[in-house]
Amino acid sequence: MHIDPPPSDTPPPIPRAPLALRALLRVLPLTSMSWSLTAYSRRLANRHPGLFRRLGQHDQARFILDPTDLPIVLRLHPNRGVPNMAMLRKADDYDVAIRGPLAALLGLVHGAYDGDALFFSRDLVVEGDTAAALALRNAVDDAELDLTEELAQITGPLAGPLRQFSALVERRTGVCLHRSEEAGLW
Amino acid sequence: MVMEIVCPAGTPAALRAAVKAGAHTVYCGFADETNARNFPGLNFDRDEMREGIAFAHHRGSKVLVAINTYPRAGDEAIWHNAITDAKTAGADAVILADPGLLAYGRDRHPDLRLHLSVQAAAANADIINFYADEFGVKRVVLPRVLSVPEIKAINAETKVETEVFVFGGLCVMAEGRCSLSSYATGESPNMNGVCSPAEHVQYHETGGALDAKLGGYTIHRVGKNEPAPYPTLCKGRFKAQELTAHLFENPVSLNAEQLIPQLASAGVTALKIEGRQRSRSYVAQVVRNFRAAVDALEAGQPMPKGMMARLSEGGATTAGAYKKTWR
Amino acid sequence: MELTVGPNQFFWSAGDWSSLYQGLAATPVDRVVLGELVCSKRLPFYQKDIPEAISPLVDAGKEVILTSLALVTLKRERKMTDELSEMGVMVEVNDLTALASLPAETAFAVGPLVNVYNEGTLRWLASRGAKRVCLPPELPLSSVKVLCATGAELGMAIEVWGHGRLPLAISGRCYHARLHGRSKDNCQFACEDDPDGLDVLTMDDKPFLAMNGVQTLSDTYASTVFQLSALRDTGVSALRLSPQSTGFANICTTYRALIDGADPLDIATRLAEIDPSARLSDGFLTGARGVDWSATTAAE
Numbered sequence: 053m054h055i056d057p058p059p060s061d062t063p064p065p066i067p068r069a070p071l072a073l074r075a076l077l078r079v080l081p082l083t084s085m086s087w088s089l090t091a092y093s094r095r096l097a098n099r100h101p102g103l104f105r106r107l108g109q110h111d112q113a114r115f116i117l118d119p120t121d122l123p124i125v126l127r128l129h130p131n132r133g134v135p136n137m138a139m140l141r142k143a144d145d146y147d148v149a150i151r152g153p154l155a156a157l158l159g160l161v162h163g164a165y166d167g168d169a170l171f172f173s174r175d176l177v178v179e180g181d182t183a184a185a186l187a188l189r190n191a192v193d194d195a196e197l198d199l200t201e202e203l204a205q206i207t208g209p210l211a212g213p214l215r216q217f218s219a220l221v222e223r224r225t226g227v228c229l230h231r232s233e234e235a236g237l238w
Numbered sequence: 239m240v241m242e243i244v245c246p247a248g249t250p251a252a253l254r255a256a257v258k259a260g261a262h263t264v265y266c267g268f269a270d271e272t273n274a275r276n277f278p279g280l281n282f283d284r285d286e287m288r289e290g291i292a293f294a295h296h297r298g299s300k301v302l303v304a305i306n307t308y309p310r311a312g313d314e315a316i317w318h319n320a321i322t323d324a325k326t327a328g329a330d331a332v333i334l335a336d337p338g339l340l341a342y343g344r345d346r347h348p349d350l351r352l353h354l355s356v357q358a359a360a361a362n363a364d365i366i367n368f369y370a371d372e373f374g375v376k377r378v379v380l381p382r383v384l385s386v387p388e389i390k391a392i393n394a395e396t397k398v399e400t401e402v403f404v405f406g407g408l409c410v411m412a413e414g415r416c417s418l419s420s421y422a423t424g425e426s427p428n429m430n431g432v433c434s435p436a437e438h439v440q441y442h443e444t445g446g447a448l449d450a451k452l453g454g455y456t457i458h459r460v461g462k463n464e465p466a467p468y469p470t471l472c473k474g475r476f477k478a479q480e481l482t483a484h485l486f487e488n489p490v491s492l493n494a495e496q497l498i499p500q501l502a503s504a505g506v507t508a509l510k511i512e513g514r515q516r517s518r519s520y521v522a523q524v525v526r527n528f529r530a531a532v533d534a535l536e537a538g539q540p541m542p543k544g545m546m547a548r549l550s551e552g553g554a555t556t557a558g559a560y561k562k563t564w565r
Numbered sequence: 566m567e568l569t570v571g572p573n574q575f576f577w578s579a580g581d582w583s584s585l586y587q588g589l590a591a592t593p594v595d596r597v598v599l600g601e602l603v604c605s606k607r608l609p610f611y612q613k614d615i616p617e618a619i620s621p622l623v624d625a626g627k628e629v630i631l632t633s634l635a636l637v638t639l640k641r642e643r644k645m646t647d648e649l650s651e652m653g654v655m656v657e658v659n660d661l662t663a664l665a666s667l668p669a670e671t672a673f674a675v676g677p678l679v680n681v682y683n684e685g686t687l688r689w690l691a692s693r694g695a696k697r698v699c700l701p702p703e704l705p706l707s708s709v710k711v712l713c714a715t716g717a718e719l720g721m722a723i724e725v726w727g728h729g730r731l732p733l734a735i736s737g738r739c740y741h742a743r744l745h746g747r748s749k750d751n752c753q754f755a756c757e758d759d760p761d762g763l764d765v766l767t768m769d770d771k772p773f774l775a776m777n778g779v780q781t782l783s784d785t786y787a788s789t790v791f792q793l794s795a796l797r798d799t800g801v802s803a804l805r806l807s808p809q810s811t812g813f814a815n816i817c818t819t820y821r822a823l824i825d826g827a828d829p830l831d832i833a834t835r836l837a838e839i840d841p842s843a844r845l846s847d848g849f850l851t852g853a854r855g856v857d858w859s860a861t862t863a864a865e
Contacts, residue, residue, distance in 0.1 A: 106249075106279045163255075166520035174466045179443070183278045183436035186515075190279030193517045194249035232519075308682035311704075311711035337661075338685020358680075360661075361638045361737075364646075368665035383638060383737025391640075411781070412636050414680060416734035417703040418774075421783055421855035424848075426703060428680060449768070453854060456768040472734075477766040478744060478776060485740060485765060485776065565738045565749035 066175055067226035069121040069154040077124050082139050089126065089137035096202060097133050104133040106191035113147040113184040119154035148180035150188075159228040160189070161197050198231035241498070241532045242508035244302070244401060245525050248280040248515055253290045255518040257299045260529035264294055265302040265333065266514065267431075272320040273304045274357055275514040276431030288327040300330040306355035308336045308414075308428045318342055325350050333379070334358075335414055340373040354378040356403070357414035357427065363395035370398045377401055379510060381413050382492065383559050386500050393505030402501060404494040405524055406512025408558050410472045410487035418471040422453035434470045458489075465489070493555035496541055498531050501560075566793075566824045567595040567803040568817060569699070569724055571677075572602040572632040572657075574732060574807060575777055576756045579611045581810075586618035588814045590625040593821040596803070597622050598657050598676070600632040600649075603735070603780045605642045606752070619654065630655045633663035635678045635735045636779070655696075664693060672696045677726055677805065678735065682708065684715040697722035699805050702731045702787060706795060706850045713800035722802040728816060728836075729807025730762060730775055731783040731846075731855065740776045752778075760810040772844065783855065785846035790832050791859050792850050793823055812839035833860065 097104055104111055107130055115128040127138045127146060143149055150157070156175050159165035167189045170176035178185045200218040204211040222229045245261035247253035256264045267273025269281035282290060291301045303324035309317040317339055324332050325347055332350060334340050335357035343352050356379040360366050369375040377399040380389060384402075393400055411418070413427075420426035423438040434452050442449040446462030450469040457474030458467040467473070473489045475482060491512075494501070498509065509532065511524055530542055559565065570589060573582065589597055599618060601608040619629050631652050634642055637660045647666045649656045658664045659676035667673055675681060675690055675698040682704065690698065698721060700709060709725060716723040741763065742752035756763075762775030762782050772784040789796060789804055796804075804824075806817055816839060823832045836845070848857030 108278060110278060160517075163251075163517065163519045166517040166523075168516055169520065171468070172465050174448075174464075177441075177443070177466070179441060182439040182441070186277060186436050187279035189517075190249060190277070190515075194251045194279075196251050196518075308680055309685065311683045311708040311715075314683050314685055336680065336682065336686060337689050338683050338687070341689045342685055359636070361636060362643055362662055364643055364665045365637070365660070365662040368661065381737075383636070388638065410738060411734040411736045415636070415678065417701070417731075417849075417855065418733050418781065420703050420849070421731065421733055422773075424852075424854035428682065429703065453856075455771060455773055459768045475768055476773070477768070477770065478763055481744065482768075483744075485744060486736075486781070487738075559737055563748055565742075 066153050066159075067155045069119065069227070070221075070225050073154075074122055077122055080139075082124075082141070085139040086137060089139060090135070092203070092206075093128065093135040093137045095206065096197065097135055099202070100195045100197065101133065103191050103195040103197075104130050104135070106194060107184075107187050110181075110184040110187040113181060114145060115184065115188055116143040116146040116149035116151075117157060118143060118149055118151040119157055120151050121153050125149075146180065148178065148182070148184045150176065150178055150185055152176040155225075155227040158199070161192055161199060162228045162231045163193065163196065164228040164232045167193070196231060200230040240536045241502055241506065242401075243525060243528050243532060244508050244510040245521060246406075246511055246514040246516065247290070247521065248275060248277070248513075249518065250282065250286045250290050252514075252516075252518040252521045253301075254293060255522040256525050257294050257297050259522040259525040261299055261525045263300040263302060263330070263508070264290075265304055265510075266290065267304040267306075268320050268323070270316070270320075271310075271429075271431050272307055272317050274306045274355075274427050274431045275304075276307075277515050278436065280515060284323055284327065287324070287329075291328040295328065301328075302331045302333055302353060303327075303329040304333040304355065305339065306333050306335045306357045307431045308357075309339060310429065314338070314342075318346075321347065321350070331376070337373075340369070340375070344373045348374075351376050353401070354398075355414070356381055359383075359412040359414050361412070363392045366392065366396050366398050370396070377507065379403075382409055383412055386497060386504055386560050389501070389506060389560075390504035399507040400505065401508035401510050402494075402506050403492060403512055404498065404501070404509045404528065406491055406516075407470075408487065408490065408492040408512075408556070416472075422455055422471060434468070439469055488556070490556045492558045494557050494560050495528070495531055497557060497560055498535055498541060502535060566797060566801065567724075568593070568727070568820055568824070569596040569598060569803045569805045570594050570817070571699075571729070571805045571807045572598045572600055574603055574730070574780065574782070575760050575762060575810075576604070576607045576610075576754065577760055577810075578757070579614060581760070582611045583614050583618060585808055585813065586622060589817070590621045590627070592814050592817040594627065594806070594817050596628040596630065598630040598632050598674075602632050602635050602659055602676075602678070604739070604756070604778045605634055605639065605645060606754070607756075607778075608645070615652070619652075628655075630657045630674050632657045632676060633659045635659045635732075636737070637662040638737065657699075658695075667694075670694060675699065677701050678732060681712070684711065687712055687715050687719065687721065691719040691721055695721060697724060697803075699724040699726070699803075702726040702849050703855070704849065706792070706799070709796070709801065709850070710799040717800055723800065724803040724805055725789070725796060725801050725850075726787055727789045727804025727806050727820060729786055729805075729809060731785070731787050731849070732780060733774070733783055733855075734781040736779050736781070739779050740781070741778050744776070749779075783846065784844060785856055785858070786840070786843045787849070788833075788836065788845045788847055789850070790823060790829050790836065790845075790847075792847055793829065795851075809840070811843075815839050 335355035450458035452469040739749040741755040765774040
């Protein structure tokens with residue numbers, strides 16, 4: 053039987069979330085965080101209508117986004133373009149869970165990583181409705197989001213410092229916090 | 239003449255990424271059952287297609303629209319409209335597989351360039367010339383069952399341009415001649431534009447071992463540190479006699495990068511990259527690598543070495559049928 | 566409704582091959598398609614016996630048709646395909662390459678491995694001289710219905726897969742050779758040991774597929790026993806029965822009884838007696854997926 057040789061290149065490891073962030077998330081109030089995330093996601097929905105339109109029949113699915121190196125999970129309910137988000141201690145009441153290191157999830161959103169590649173290498177794990185996960189992945193990939201920039205747009209005079217801080221964190225931790233020009237980290 | 243790189247785009251963002259990364263040509267499809275990558279969240283509506291083609295043309299790239307499933311009896315109008323809309327949107331060619339649809343293209347849009355999809359699995363010079371005589375097909379995408387010498391022999395006997403896959407997911411069966419997927423799930427590449435569809439996939443993780451099921455059939459079981467398998471039927475692990483193995487094909491993907499010089503001397507016009515379901519970052523990376531490779535070839539330089547294993551399914555690649563021992 | 570015997574998909578010894586066709590002369594079938602469908606390397610073993618197999622069938626009043634290969638790639642295979650029409654019987658095209666090599670104005674049949682999914686393709690084939698078409702097994706009843714209506718308009722006979730393991734895929738790679746660690750060119754005819762294909766099981770030991778050289782078939786034997794009246798209503802003119810090593814002549818007789826009005830439940834029982842190990846399916850026609858069996862679904 054024909055066996056192919058193993059791949060010769062080793063990709064750079066995916067960075068883990070910094071300890072400080074983990075500590076911070078243990079004490080942040082979940083309710084107000086959920087409220088802010090919902091407001092933030094609705095803003096994204098308004099600015100990128102194609103994002104939720106692309107979900108098609110999956111726009112009522114409940115997605116768990118689980119950064120496995122953080123003590124919280126996020127639950128996203130696209131709700132036909134009027135999304136709700138919740139920050140939870142553990143996943144419950146969902147159709148599909150997408151789990152992976154925070155850096156992998158953010159890198160996916162920002163076009164630094166390829167979803168299939170992360171999945172094949174098991175850096176990303178999908179549990180539940182695989183089709184819904186695929187739809188979300190494809191919709192996010194098309195939206196060309198930049199989460200730092202989206203945040204900067206609503207922080208008024210703090211936008212400048214925010215961008216600087218984000219760039220600093222990115223350099224220090226290797227976690228991708230803004231849209232990359234399809235440069236690829238692998 | 240430099241070999242043409244033909245790149246996949248599952249979304250408008252991927253199309254832009256491919257064009258910016260140096261794709262000579264991009265192929266894509268409408269967001270419905272008319273194309274063979276009818277996956278959730280993917281593909282183009284009519285406006286996106288028009289804008290995508292305009293974007294590509296503005297930067298000197300071409301766009302091919304794949305309408306390469308087999309129209310459903312009684313609903314042919316959906317496929318006919320797709321051809322008309324692709325033409326209206328400015329497509330440089332449509333990629334078709336169904337003879338009825340080819341006849342429609344020939345009769346109704348005589349000035350529209352027709353490419354024969356890999357889904358037609360035209361695997362020898364006789365049939366390729368027949369498609370050219372019968373329907374005016376200008377280019378054929380060769381099935382992945384052929385070796386390089388066979389491709390060379392075909393090119394010696396036909397004037398039709400040939401396009402071959404060089405990277406991405408590999409069909410082990412003759413394309414368009416497989417109904418494994420509809421047997422297990424009810425949906426197939428020919429009829430629905432999907433193979434082993436995600437709606438029928440289930441994963442079960444128990445104690446680090448991962449089971450991947452399709453339509454209730456367990457076709458993969460991997461240990462904790464092994465790459466995760468997508469349960470594509472022909473790449474599953476099965477049992478026959480005393481053996482448990484990937485009986486049809488290992489979960490590998492095609493990488494014929496090092497064969498580009500041979501493919502060029504075999505008379506191949508265009509190199510095709512599979513992966514409309516992949517991200518814009520994947521598309522950009524792969525395009526950049528292949529563009530560098532054909533540019534190097536054109537300049538008489540050696541092929542750049544080693545790339546992209548991590549992008550591949552299962553992390554492993556093969557030269558597939560291009561090397562005869564594959565069979 | 567007529568009965569057509571499809572080409573034997575498997576590799577049998579020349580002796581077994583000849584006895585199949587000797588036996589068929591006495592069965593109540595209307596038509597026999599023979600020749601090599603799956604692998605060109607098998608043909609030399611029985612090629613010389615083909616004329617001898619044909620004449621008793623013709624004498625018994627059967628229409629005889631010669632099949633093309635399902636996938637033509639090699640030079641030798643193209644030559645084989647070119648020579649098909651020289652046998653003096655109608656050719657069944659199972660790869661469009663065979664159509665390319667037929668002399669113009671030649672009447673021909675189209676087999677289930679050609680992708681005939683819609684009216685446009687049917688019309689094009691009619692314009693090229695097709696007289697009868699056996700539809701791909703994958704098609705649902707709703708498509709069969711539309712195509713029968715178009716076929717009637719075109720004066721074309723429409724046939725469907727009636728009984729036997731379903732041909733699901735064809736490949737350039739030989740899986741029997743691969744299983745035995747051999748290359749296709751040096752296969753040593755590993756497929757000869759499995760007259761109905763080699764069972765392929767899933768990781769949890771469920772029967773799923775059958776391997777037959779470069780071909781992949783279903784584990785289940787498709788059966789139209791519970792679909793006959795629906796098929797008759799749509800205007801299907803023939804059922805195709807695919808040769809198997811166990812009780813094939815008996816299967817032909819049983820389907821004739823079904824067509825002549827026997828109770829489908831009795832026929833299903835008879836089929837189970839002929840080949841007790843065979844699992845049946847009819848899901849491509851009316852089920853959610855090909856493997857489904859309407860008798861089970863109805864019982865649930």
